Amino acid sequence: MNRVARISLLVVTVLLLLILVAAAAFTAIMRRPFPQTDGSITAPGLQAPVDVYRDDYGVPHIYAANEHDLFFAQGYVHAQDRFWQMEFWRHISQGRxxxxxxxxxxxxxIFIRTMGWNRMAENTIRYYEENEPEYLSVLQAYSDGVNAYIAENRDQISVNQTI
Incomplete structure (x- = not known):
């Protein structure tokens, strides 16, 4: 084999290896956001065990012993399945x-900020604080579930959240 052929073979081999490594890395990064659909998860903040079953369509069904744990698990599952969407809508509702x-x-x-969507949400929370504080515990449990997922899975947040 002459020198040009050997160099060409080496270049092709290196390029193929680089493509293989890039494909493996891309696959690993893109698979990160898939939710855990079986096994057990221990989440600090739960008062009792919670069962989450997914049907054949992937829809979660949550069974909890109390209201706090039900909404905590709902927040956790929503963040697991739809964190990117939640973050996207948060930016929209804040005009960001x-x-x-x-x-x-x-x-x-500019339109959304002019309409005051974020201000309306803050006023709604203030209303519940003053008039119906029992609803705040449900919202807090849901938020705690979302935050528990984020805290436990910071390295699993999908690629579109890491950009």
Whole structure:
């Protein structure tokens, strides 16, 4: 084999190895966001064991001994399945979608801020604090479930959240 052929073979081999490594890394990164659908998860903040079953369509069914654990598990499962969507809608409702999508959505942000969606949400929370505080415990349990998922799975957050 002449020198040119050997160098060509070496270059092709190195390129194939690089492509293989890149494909493996891409696959590993893209599979990270899939939720755990079997086994056990221990989440600090639960008062009693909670069972979460997924049907053939992947829809979670939550069985809990009390209301706190039900909403905690609901928040945990929502974050597990839809964290990217929750974060996306949070940005939209605060008039901050341009932080993700760029300047093309700036008019939407201005409109949403003008409409005061975030202010309305804050007023709603204030209303519940003053008039119906029992509902806040449900919202807090749900939020605690979301935050528990984030705290336990920071390295599993999907690729679109790491960008």
């Amino acid at each position: 979608i341009s932080e993700i999508a760029g300047s093309s959505t700036l008019k939407s942000d």
